[in-house]
Amino acid sequence: MLETVEEARDALSSVGYLPGESTALVSFLAARLGKPVLVEGPAGVGKTELAKALARATGRKLVRLQCYEGLDESKALYEWNYRKQLLRIQTEGDAGWDAVQDDIFAEEFLLSRPLLQAIAETEPVVLLIDEIDKTDQEFEAMLLEVLSDFQISIPELGVVEAKSTPLVLLTSNNTRELTEALKRRCLYLWLDYPDLERELEIVRLHAPELGETVTRKLVEVVHMIRALDLKKPPSIAESIDWARALLLLGADDIDQSVLERTMSIIVKHRTDLDVVAERVGVKLSGEAFAAPRASTG
Amino acid sequence: MSAGGGLYGGMPPSGPPGLAPRLLELADALRGEGLAVGTSELLDAFEALAAVPWTEREDFREALAATLAKSQEDRRVFEIVFDRFFFRSVERQAVERGLKEERFSGAERLDLEELRERIAAAIRGGTDGEMSDAARLAIAAFGRQGEGSGVIGVDVQRIRRTLGLRSEAGQQAQGTPDATGIPQERLREFERHLRRELERDLIRRTRSLPPARPLSDFDRALPTASSQDLAAVHRVVAQLKRRLATQGHEQRGRRASTHVDVRRTMRASLETGGVPLRLKHRPRRPRRPELYVLCDVSTSVTSASVFFLSVLHALHDSFRKLRSFVFVERISEVTDVFERERNFAAVSHRIASDAGVADVSGYTDYGRVWLEFLDRVVDDLDPRSTVIVLGDARTNGRDARPRAFGAMAERAGRTFWMNPEPRLYWNYGDSVIQVYEPYCDGVYECWNTRQLEVFATALTEPRR
The missing domain is CATH 3.40.50.410 (von Willebrand factor, type A domain)
Known part of the structure; x- marks a missing residue:
């Protein structure tokens, strides 16, 4: 599927994800070199979506591990199913010690969690480790074995080696500096907000029924809002939501009143709302809005 | 800025030919700017280059960036170093082999007004190549060819003045918004092209490479608008807060001195037929800073x-x-x-x-x-x-x-x-x-x- 850079680009586009220059190249390299990719960027630029798109494009299953504070190996790697072990012990009360001991630490009693599941699949999967920056450093260290050698050591059982090489994506919102060791094992991809033309294509792809002029204006307004100093700038997903909302409302132009009625879709903080109403709303009412269009010609 | 003898010290010796030594030199330059480029990164880079076509400059650059630069800031430094490094390599080759380019001639004869128009149009909507052409044209026409001041910054400003280029922001401040303003970003881009072309001229004229200067803090600083700074400060503090909040957690399970929560232990023992197999501990409250x-x-x-x-x-x-x-x-x-x-x-x-x-x-x-x-x-x-x-x-x-x-x-x-x-x-x-x-x-x-x-x-x- 991902034999050349162009193929990677086409495959991703065909499942509804328009990759930038570097995104296509890094996805291709990840598949080719079998290396995990560390994807960083502001919230809402499509980091998680990239993993889903890759899964769709390659026809692989997506295994997702959502990270949070205090995530540990029993939830990420594996856990022994002790109830089943107890049952096993009780049903064969008279068997020898060695036999039972060997028995209860077998794969049958292992509950596999996402990481083990990802490497144990016979068909290669796409493994998404989402928001890795939310975990502690200890957890990162634990990941290293999985990421570099695609194997997991279980003390009672030995080493479980990968039956297939998964395509691994780690995402981070950059709230914490990740360790050098982890970065060293990964390819690095920085995703940023797309430029005007590409976002236009993205919105068109997801809300094709919206009129051309409205779509363009919408994207221009979103870019204007992103240029302001906001607590949370609108993401790509939010511009798509906004496009769909406008479609439902049947709006054929974005003026001050439309913006004020619907801007809560793209701006989610009270102070941000004030700033946007003040700075962008005013612009929309005047004719000064014509200025940014010059750059598209 | 002094143009002493040390500034243009002739050609530094070039290393052995081939791609690998060049890449190692690039890695060295990156290390000099504080990137942690280790052997494993380099191996990755070679592996990645084996997989992408080198004919596309973008692909080549991205493949190197993905393997060598592992954070946003590293990435920014990488872009600058990459451009400078390959620009210098190319120029060195050109000088060594005595390659000469046909310069624009006859630019003096063109109508200056028309030239201004053309250059402004290229800046406003041109591609990278067109902009670079515009820069050369500008140097040929307005730069008093071959006898620039020798200080690139001065020449750039002089050419910009002669061309009468003004940015949008400047015009709005003057209260005369009309169609001749050029977006700030494009203008900055054009200046970068000018700078590069002037440097190229200089190298060709003096037949020597200026020594590579380390990037100043200014080069690597974040885009400086005060509101941006504020946002950056907020980010760092948000990070700080999260670290403080998780401070207690990472110690969990490691310290011996926790209190057993009898109620929860008994409740958990119901699962195992009343045998308290698992001790439940009272959670350790993280310190409130x-x-x-x-x-x-x-x-x-x-x-x-x-x-x-x-x-x-x-x-x-x-x-x-x-x-x-x-x-x-x-x-x-x-x-x-x-x-x-x-x-x-x-x-x-x-x-x-x-x-x-x-x-x-x-x-x-x-x-x-x-x-x-x-x-x-x-x-x-x-x-x-x-x-x-x-x-x-x-x-x-x-x-x-x-x-x-x-x-x-x-x-x-x-x-x-x-x-x-x-x-x-x-x-x-x-x-x-x-x-x-x-x-x-x-x-x-x-x-x-x-x-x-x-x-x-x-x-x-x-x-x-």
Whole structure:
């Protein structure tokens, strides 16, 4: 599927994800070199979506591990199913010690969690480790074995080696500096907000029924809002939501009143709302809005 | 800037031919700028290059970037170094092989007005190549070919003036918005092309490469708009908050001294037929950080106090138990100002106008500030509290009262000092930071967000 850079680009586009220059190249390299990719960027630029798109494009299953504070190996790697072990012990009360001991630490009693599941699949999967920056450093260290050698050591059982090489994506919102060791094992991809033309294509792809002029204006307004100093700038997903909302409302132009009625879709903080109403709303009412269009010609 | 003999020192010797040595040189240049490029990164880079076609400059660059630059900042440095490195390599080859390019000729004969129009059009909407052509054209026509001033910055400005290029922002400021303004970004792009073409001319003329200068802090600094800075400060503080919040958690399960929660243990034992197989422990409550921040807002730190106030503002967004004070000659508490106002501009205005900072002479009196601070909050300070002082420790010759500061530091669990001056200037003139340093758990220089991050790391380190 991902034999050349162009193929990677086409495959991703065909499942509804328009990759930038570097995104296509890094996805291709990840598949080719079998290396995990560390994807960083502001919230809402499509980091998680990239993993889903890759899964769709390659026809692989997506295994997702959502990270949070205090995530540990029993939830990420594996856990022994002790109830089943107890049952096993009780049903064969008279068997020898060695036999039972060997028995209860077998794969049958292992509950596999996402990481083990990802490497144990016979068909290669796409493994998404989402928001890795939310975990502690200890957890990162634990990941290293999985990421570099695609194997997991279980003390009672030995080493479980990968039956297939998964395509691994780690995402981070950059709230914490990740360790050098982890970065060293990964390819690095920085995703940023797309430029005007590409976002236009993205919105068109997801809300094709919206009129051309409205779509363009919408994207221009979103870019204007992103240029302001906001607590949370609108993401790509939010511009798509906004496009769909406008479609439902049947709006054929974005003026001050439309913006004020619907801007809560793209701006989610009270102070941000004030700033946007003040700075962008005013612009929309005047004719000064014509200025940014010059750059598209 | 001096154009001494050392600046254009002829051709440095070129290494062995081939791609691998070039890549190693690039890696060296990157290391010189502080990127951690190890052997494993290099191996990855070679592997990646084996997989992509080299004919596409973009692909080549991206493949190297993905394997060598592992953070956003690294990426920015990488772009600059990559461009400079390959530009120099190409120029060196050109000089060594005696390649000459056909320069634009006859540009003098063109109508200057028409030329201006053409160049402006290329800047406004041209591709990279068109812009580069425009830059050459401009140099040929307006740059007095072959006899530039020798200082590239001067030539760039002169050409820009001759062309009459003005940015949009400048025109709006003058109140004459018309169609001739050029977006700031495009203009900056054009200047970069000009700079590059001029450098190329210079190399060709002098037949020598200027020595590679290390990137200055300015080159790598974040885009500098004050609102952007504020956003960056907020990011660092948000990070700080998360670190503080998880501080207790990472110790979980490692310490032996936890209390067994009998109720939960019994309840859990029901699953295993009443046998308490698993002990349940009482969760360890992470410490609530209690911060006391003292911020100098006197004139000697005017430039820094905007930064400090924004740090304070961001801290207030993140910490509930935070009391903040500003001081010049005397101290006043501004906790409620920050809690009521969400907008940074409003906060700084209110602090400047009516926070009640007794600012008679405009000179800081650290000694007095310590005494007043002790007087007001000494009973609230306990070993769980952290005191952070933001100031330059310039006493204007007044009594520093290190013992009062010591008493403060002793009551508080930890004391940190952030100094907005570069370390070089510490203890010169009336700066007395050395008398306070022994009482602090850490003294940091702090005038950009990177240093703030260093401080954040130190602040959240598990205590001894």
